[in-house]
Amino acid sequence: MAPYSSEFPQNDPLSYQVKAKKQVHENVQPPFEILNKYRSQMKRLRSGKFHEIEKSDELSSVFSALSIIRMAKLKSNYSHHKGDFLSTLPNSSHQFDSALAHKHTAEHLKRSLCLLDAADKFFNRKYDQAEKSINAVLSEYSHADDHPVDRVIACFARDLRERIDIENGKIDLERELVHVDVEQELVDLKSAIHENEQKLPFSQITHFTAIQTILDSLASAEKIHFIDIGKKLGSHWIIIMHALANRKNIRIEQLKITVVCTLKDDVEETGDLLSSFAESMNLPFVFKILHSEMNELKKDEFELENGETVAVFLEFCLTSLSFCPKNIEALIQGIKNLNPRVMVVSEVEANTSGSAFIDRFDEAIIICSAMFDCLEDCLERDNKCRVIIEKIYFQEIIKNGVLSEVEEGFKRCRKIDFWREYFARFGIVETELSQASMYQASLLIRESCRWKLCSLSMNGKCMLLGWNGIPLRSLSAWKFSE
Incomplete structure (x- = not known):
């Protein structure tokens, strides 16, 4: 900058x-x-009055999606390039210990670490191991809490699994493909x-x-x-x-x-x-x-x-x-x-135009974490437009972060x-x-x-x-x- x-x-x-x-x-x-x-x-x-946004408890509102992803990256030594946002995170060790002491936040960290591990293994072409990590992430995902970090993890995990399937030449016939007409829903x-x-x-x-x-x-x-x-x-x-x-x-x-x-x-x-x-x-x-x-x-x-x-x-x-x-x-x-x-x-x-997958993934997950935190603070969780807004504004960023470099038609943010x-x-x-x-x-x-x-x-x-x-x-x- x-x-x-x-x-x-x-x-x-x-x-x-x-x-x-x-x-x-x-x-x-x-x-x-x-x-x-x-x-x-x-x-x-x-x-006008807003509905109270339900939180599992006080700590879940303290640890935002952005802070959880940052702590997970620090714990996993995930960052592969200079200028990472971890440098702006104060007292990260203390925050990590505090997060682990709380049940829901500890689960968020566990899923975040699993997602980052899958991305790292994919980057190193260990597709079978990456697939196991992704399956573990998705099997543990629950809408009961629906913390913004869960929404981020779920979006990235689904797209990363699609990328892994492409690399492995797999076609998952049991996976339900949901096609959303975003423009019609917008109308x-x-x-x-x-x-x-x-x-x-x-x-x-x-x-x-x-x-x-x-x-x-x-x-x-x-x-x-x-x-x-x-x-x-x-x-x-x-x-x-x-x-x-x-x-x-x-x-x-x-x-x-x-x-x-x-x-x-x-x-x-x-x-x-x-x-x-x-x-x-x-x-x-x-x-x-x-x-x-x-x-x-x-x-x-x-x-x-x-x-x-x-x-x-x-x-x-x-x-x-x-x-x-x-x-x-x-x-x-x-x-x-x-x-x-x-x-x-x-x-x-944002910059999702990098040639290396790990750089695009790293940029995209930070950007989307901040965006989902914004929605969490400004909109009610049961707001009927929230999913549509997420899809309209953020889907391209997520796709650019995880899909193949050779995929045509995907937009690049600069x-x-x-x-x-x-x-x-x-x-x-x-x-x-x-x-x-x-x-x-x-x-x-x-x-x-x-x-x-x-x-x-x-x-x-x-x-x-x-x-x-x-x-x-x-x-x-x-x-x-x-």
């Missing part, structure tokens, strides 16, 4: 905002005022997932920060064309409309939102609702749906008008196309042809340092996220007692959002050089 910004120190990532807060209140921009009002509305949405549970996104920090903070940065970049624009690429629920579009409808200094002549999506994505109803909302606020508004693959963008299909200022928002698009570098090149070139004022990019902050170098080839220059947006992000984190482990840090000009110190998502802003 690159050095942290001097304005956003690693040890106290929010301290610089004392200065930011003063500047914001001395010269409040209208969009920021709107976002503050909208933030209050979102706070009320989150203020069926759209309203519930939308509600849950108010309880999870990453989407909400990312969208607020991205939109504030876009609004700041378009502060003097009268005709705005916002191009949104990637699967989203669309709640963040309302924030833009609120801000522009209440802009005081410069009248907005037109806001056009173009959504780039596939035929499977159902956004027509959302467009109708947004149009009604714009009409109630006397906001000149155009909503356009462009059914196109991300790597097949054509400038004339966007119907750009004279005087329009274009802004582009990409979310998880680079990862989606990463199995074919030519598709990413086509996407970037298509965006460049639109001549946007700013491009904001949100991506998974960290911001990689994308920074990649964009430089196209003359794309990173720009600062606005100070107001960074201040807004910190306020959102402080509002929720359940988000206390959400971490905010900087890698150069890029903001990293994480959980319990593990970066999970990046947000960055870019401009195309002339």
Whole structure:
């Protein structure tokens, strides 16, 4: 990771905002005022009562999935490369002894050690021994406790067993294969997932920060064309409309939102609702749906008008196309042809592109442990969307960690340092996220007692959002050089 910004120190990532807060209140921009009002509305949405999350006892809440996996790795001497997260674990020997003294946590450690042993044996091509360890993990798995570490172990064990079967040339006819239509379940549970996104920090903070940065970049624009690429629920579009409808200094002549999506994505109803909302606020508004693959963008299909200022928002698009570098090149070139004022990019902050299985597995299990801990703290265990959310957001990371290097079609996650170098080839220059947006992000984190482990840090000009110190998502802003 690159050095942290001097304005956003690693040890106290929010301290610089004392200065930011003063500047914001001395010269409040209208969009920021709107976002503050909208933030209050979102706070009320989150203020509903939560069901108590059942814990087996106090210790099970102390030992998170991340801490258990870390302790297991330390005990098994599993780490095979430098820079491992174990260096950040204080008093690990004492914690390990304390964990063993507790029945359920000791069982979690036992299963974690068994999984790591299977991964190590697989890495050393001892497939029969790895299979025995995996079978032991799965035979002892129980939903009775359903601690987040159990969910992590079960996901990795099932995929690792599939990898072992591939290597051994086995076809397990007795194993039931469950095919889940994630996209259909996403549609069926759209309203519930939308509600849950108010309880999870990453989407909400990312969208607020991205939109504030876009609004700041378009502060003097009268005709705005916002191009949104990637699967989203669309709640963040309302924030833009609120801000522009209440802009005081410069009248907005037109806001056009173009959504780039596939035929499977159902956004027509959302467009109708947004149009009604714009009409109630006397906001000149155009909503356009462009059914196109991300790597097949054509400038004339966007119907750009004279005087329009274009802004582009990409979310998880680079990862989606990463199995074919030519598709990413086509996407970037298509965006460049639109001549946007700013491009904001949100991506998974992980590296599952390593050539060695053990490196990918190590990265994936740490990332997923932190993510499952986040769900544990923010959502109820019986939440009907939790499994779907886990599958939507994390399945690719798990698959990338354990499936074969020669498997085609699996997406590779990359960290911001990689994308920074990649964009430089196209003359794309990173720009600062606005100070107001960074201040807004910190306020959102402080509002929720359940988000206390959400971490905010900087890698150069890029903001990293994480959980319990593990970066999970990046947000960055870019401009195309002339």
